[in-house]
Amino acid sequence: MRMANKIGLVTAAGSGMGRAGAITFAREGAAVAVVDLNKAAAEAVAHDITSAGGRAIALSGDLRDDEFARDIVKQTVKHFGGLDFAWNHVGHPGPSMVEGLDMKEYDQVMDLNVRTVFVTTTVALPELRARGGGALLFTASTSGLSGSTFSPLYSAAKFGIVGMVRSMAKRYGHEGIRINAICPGPTDTPMLRVFVARPDSQLPAGETPETLVTKRGGQNPMHRVAQPQELANAALFLLSDEASFVNGVALAVDGGATA
Template structure:
């Protein structure tokens, strides 16, 4: 479990441990290439081998094109794209040593369809889906499967950022919660995803149950892109 916030990573480790699993918490900034490579090294050391990496970190990026905030652009490209390449590079020798494994990425429905208020996020997440298509072909003969989950709205802090767009301010009379409910209501299933529902799709894609599944960008979106 990797997070900038040590308490967040440790809380998830505690949940896993209580459920009888084994996990380690690695806290640090994924914009630091040394840390991003180190998570692969530390995980391999702790568990004896590497079976998969789930590259899940992301950032919404700026909402505007006119007056684009280039600092926010850089942060979004670093967190959605750059760090993912760094961990992928670090993981490949470990997966090879194991005779194969899985690389999983969190893209978005914004990696499959246009989002009028998230131009940079669109660039980044379409990029991740492209990466998945390319790497899946490149490493298929080495038994390294490469897939993405593409969530629609998920009930997390990031959704509060998305719903306040286009101008990143709440409309009069609205709260983040009222906007989250409205956004969820636009999905055919009528609600946002719970984080666990994304995790379950990820679990399938990294598991041996998906042994012939590679190059897939799986929508987990309550029917939004149907």
């Protein structure tokens, strides 16, 4: 088992990649806190894990609330006795527009992509240190590696994640704390459909969100979108001891799109 005796949390774990990650880590021996805004979804994932013989708790709340973003670490430690890893996966595509943007929307994108994961990290670091080290993983995007016509603001937030990861990796590596980012290309989750169908995305005539998912998502050397499990597999590697000397990396899992 690749995560035996490890304790961790996954945010946005009620759906998509986070769900696949939580289930995968638990299958590999980890005790996992499944964190999501959607209570029923978080509980369903935790139930899937425990009914398969794994260890999980569901924690539901809004990660835009700083208190909840801190509490998920405290609850995980209280329930399982420590923290060895966290996948800070939560994020939000936000609007596509630049001109005329309501700055409240700017704040929402920055809050959910950058602020909340920073807040969680402030309380996760001392817990990792107390265990003699650990691993943090942040979800950026290919939009955090190269510019994106469709989402300049989201891209700014995800570049921010990559900058945060590289800086914190340098700062905390000497304590045995590894900090990496995963950069998915278009991945087959509900968020991808929200992303392509945003009201200001100017859906071309004759296109539906589904046709755009296939077309835009397939603009990579492998001509398809990723499946959530493919991201969970990469996350498993980065959070496990197999990646013991991998620190400060922003790993593209994008079928070669950014190659």
